Amino acid sequence: MSKSQDKMISKYMSYLRVNLIISAYNQVPLDWKETQTNLTYCKMYFIEQGEGVVYIDNIAYYPKPGDMMFIPEGCKHGYSTISPKTYVKHWCHFNAYIGSIPISDFLNIPYIKSIKNPHKIISIFEDLTTYYNSDNPFSPLNAQATLMQLLSTYFSDICKKDISLKTQMTDTKLNLLLDFIEKNLHNKITIDELADYMNLHPNYLIRLFTSTFGLSPIEYINRLRIERAKELLTINNESIKLISELVGFSTPYYFSLVFKKQTGLSPKQYRQLIVSSYKK
Structure with missing residues (x-):
């Protein structure tokens, strides 16, 4: 995989x-069987024992004990037993989106992998199932974090060369555009300016950028600005007005509006929360 x-x-x-x-x-x-249908969510399996067949887009896979499967949203998927020794497995169904677009629309991810550290995967799955079945009001947060850990572990077990981009915007010029945005967050950045930089029509740039990142250019820029603002609110005592200027917002009011929309807190509330957490 290239650096780009x-x-x-x-x-x-x-x-x-x-x-x-x-x-x-x-x-x-024994009657575990489903004909191939279009999957509307992702699945992950970890096989502990047994045998069977899993179909993805008309191809048969025969995962064995110690194998893990990632079955993406949007594929044609089915499964069946093939002997009395049926699968004993950990499994989950979930949604995974980058912006508002399924992860499988962005990345080619191997469907099956022999896991190097099965005990770690089993432990993560056990935690995930515990959180799923818990009545604790904070369990959904724990489940979300654990699911991210499960995905991270699966991806980390895969050779980098086996994961590739599907998107058409993979060239060096796009990375130059992202660098341009990051270096100019403190300035006013317009769609016309970005389109000129890429030598594209503004409407085409918006469609292309959104299909690549699941966010419009302005949404992407505001995300970066809020992340930088959070850092500044954490490390110094500058005024909200100055911080809004440093990260490129036209007015403190618009800065506060976008900040609260993304974090659920005003900049002042966020700073107070961080300060109070340091005192605990």
Whole structure:
């Protein structure tokens, strides 16, 4: 994988959001069978025992004990038993989006992998299922964090060369555009300016950028500005007005509006929360 692709994938991962639908552990029954249908969410399996067949886009896979599977949203998917020794497996269903677009629309991810450290995967799955079944009001947060850990562990087990980008915007010029945005966050950045930089029509740039990142250029810029503002609110005592200027917002009011929309807190509330956490 090139450095350019590394950077793009890193950008995508920073915007990944997940939502757990179900997590469980069981031995599948002998009648475990489903004809291929279009999957509307992602699945992950970890096989502990047994044998069976899993279909993805008309190709048959035969995961064995110690194998993990990632089955992406949007594929044609089915499964079946093939002997009395049915699968004993940890499994979960979930959504995984970059912006508002499924992760599988951005990345080619291997469907099956022999796991180097199965005990770690089992432990993560056990935690995930515990959080899924818990009545604790904070369990959904724990489940989300654990699901991210599960995905991270799976991706880390895969050779970098086996993960690739699907998007058409993978060239060096796009990375130059991202660098341009990051270096000019403190300035006013317009769509026309970005389009001129890329030598593209503004409307085409918006469509292309959004299809790549799941965010419009302005949404992307505001995300970066808020992340930088959070850093500044944490490390210094400058006024909200000055910080809004340093990260490129036209007015403190608009800065506060965008900040609260993204974090649920005003800049002042966020700073107070950080300060109070340091005192504990």
